[in-house]
Amino acid sequence: MTRNSRPGQLALGIEAGLRAIADPERAEGARRYLKSDLEFIGVATPDFRAVLKAGLRAAGALDRATLLAAAGRLWARPVFELRSAAVEILALNERLLEPRDLGLVERMLRESRTWALVDSLAPHVVGPMVERLPELGAALDRWAADPDFWLRRAAMLALLIPLRRGAGDWTRFVGYADAMLDEREFFIRKAIGWVLREVSKKRPALVAEFLAPRMARASGVTLREALRYLPEPDRTTLAAARGARPRRAGALAAAALLALASGFAAAAPPDAAGRDPRAAAVAEALAGTPSAFVVCNPDGGDCVRFDAARCRTRFSPFSTFKVPNSLIALETKVVTDAELVLPWDSSRHPRQPSWPAAWAGPQSLRSAVRDSVVWFFQDVAMSIGPQRMAEFLRRFDYGNQDISGGQDRFWLGSSLRISADEQVRFLGAFLRGRLGLSPDVTATMKSVLVLEDQPGYRLSGKTGTGSLAPGRWLGWLVGYVERGGRVFVFAFNTEAPSFAEVAKRRGDLARRALVAAGALPDAALPAPAPAH
DSSP: OTTTTTHHHHHHHHHHHHHTTTHHHHHHHHHHTOOOOSSOOOOOOOHHHHHHHHHHHHHOSHHHHHHHHHHHHHHSSBBBBHHHHHHHHHHHHHOOOOOHHHHHHHHHHHHSSSHHHHHIIIIIHHHHHHHOGGHHHHHHHHHHSSOOOOHHHHHHHTTTTHTTTTTTTTTHHHHHHHHHHTOOOOHHHHHHHHHHHHHTTHHHHHHHHGEEEEEEEETTTHHHHTTTOOOOHHHHHHHHHHHTSOOTTTHHHHHHHHHHTTTTTOSSSOOSSSSSHHHHHHHHTTTTOEEEEEEETTSOOOOOSSSSSHHHHBBOOOOGGGGHHHHHHHTTTOOSSSTTTEOOOEEEEEEEETTTTSSSSSSHHHHHHHHEEEEEEEHHHHOOOOOHHHHHHHTTTTTTTTOOTTTTTTTSOOOOOOOHHHHHHHHHHHHHHOOOOOHHHHHHHHTTTTTEEEEEEEEEEEEEEEEEEEEEEEEEEEEEEEETTTEEEEEEEEEESHHHHHHHHHHHHHHHHHHHTSSSSSGGGGOOOOOO
16 A cells, blocks of 8 residues: 555544653653653643544544554554554454454553553453354454463453453453462452452452452452452452462551451551551541541552541542642643632632632632632533543542532532542542653642641542431532652541531541541641630
8 A cells, every 4th residue: 555545544633743742851751651762752641632633634534454454554653652553453453363363452452561552452342252253252362361461451451341341351361360370470469359359349249259268378469459349348358358368468467468468558567456557546536427537559559448448438529629720730731830819700609608808809720729619610510521531530440430420510519429438549540640641740730739738747638518308418628638758649538417507527637547546646636626
């Protein structure tokens, strides 16, 4: 085919569209994050999808030959975004692929050398092919024993989506996972845990049955994922079974393994009963309150929880959603910086009796986050739009990602829900630079979220409050503490009969819990109420 052929025009059009919106700073950040030798153009995901959609629309309906040729041309360039485009057009047109085309996909998997390509190819191209053409399962069996761990990972992830739906080839996955369970490769351990985690959402009994005889073999990476959504009785039973086995580190290791499954981690030596003293202190601080509290390292380890079941329960995020809303606004340039002032349109947002005085006036992102200005973020959400909002919430893995409740209110006691555990995972990913955002956006948001900057610690976060039912108000405080070279990511929620009571209670109780967990010093405790 000539350079001006239809596949060539499609590939060239996609590349030209991407390079026209190149961001060198984003490109460098992505290259460092993925530790890749590929060239990076530097394009945000929503913009990438828009360019791809425009290119495919201009090309019209594809036939198999055109699809394969265009994908081949894109993949041949050692450019991350072009290879991602090759994967996307194959995924969007998977039904055109024939059994013989799996050879091309296998070559792409071998050449990927990064999870960012493998984890799209396997579930979104290979998986649908195997579902549609069951005879291709034999290729997965071969991949599962291949010396290349990316092929072994792909064999498992190709089964992910149907298993997530509550269907799929569980027997085949169990065979693969059992054979690979003893491997030390992180990406294999993580893949096993990932699939088990997704299966457990609909069929927890299958996962518990798989893990029970294998607890001594499974790695901490695998268990952290696999146990996340299992019912508490299963988590406790499995953890106890593993903790009861002789381990090299003796009783301390057993306590740490029990902590992993229950959501606690024994960074401090356990007491005589094997309990984490931080967990006991937090339980004392929050005793008798309808509260959820979780604090972890940014990577999700070394966690302490109060009421683990409530920590997994999803509630409306209310104004804590200003964190992802702000990140998306900054990344998409809906808001260009933290100091840009937007006018208050009193005709669109007339002042309400319940408004604080600070809301009735122009706002910057910084002031709107500080004063929790609802109208500002309603305007921001409308400017972002539902398509980009949905895409970013999927990327962030933010709660149930449901924005059906209205573009200007889905986070205000409506369709969007998130648990305390999920808040911590989201904030941890933010702090570790795992959300795919530019470094400037991350730095700006960190500066906006600072609540207190004291000589011994810095507390950053966001509150949120709203009504769950008449006489039942929910209060959130989520964020992170920087202290003594360590970072503690936390989420707290509680309930009270009124707005005023829950607004006070959330801050007081959250501080007490953070002090009990060792994240904040005693000096950060709320002042005692005056005597009357």
